[in-house]
Amino acid sequence: MWENAIARIRERSPATFDTWFAGVQFDGQADGKLHLRARDEFVRDWIRDHFQPALLQEIERAGGSATEVVWSIDPDLDSPVSSQRPPAPVVPKTIHVLRSEPDPP
Secondary structure (H helix, E strand, O other), X not given: OHHHHHXXXXXXXXXXXXXXXXXXXXXXEEOOEEEEEEOOXXXXXXXXXXXXXXXXXXXXXOOOOOOEEEEEEOOOOOOOHHXXXXXXXXXXXXXXXXXXXXXXX
């Protein structure tokens, strides 16, 4: 159910989804409540403000019955994939020097 709902949310805006949902974990659903864990309050608030109604709608569409989201904060959640990429390699540049005098014999 969670995977189906999240897949539909991701289809709407893949870049935004990857940025924000990387910091969210599904902890379960019980008694009409969807339990989610966020890396921090900023991620929680952003998803709550921008995605929560659509998320609840997609959960319902997938066969769930969540009417409320219960959030917890866990700063130990993994960072988004984009911040774990290794830095880009350094590419050396060739510098051409033009001399104004010819080389000595």
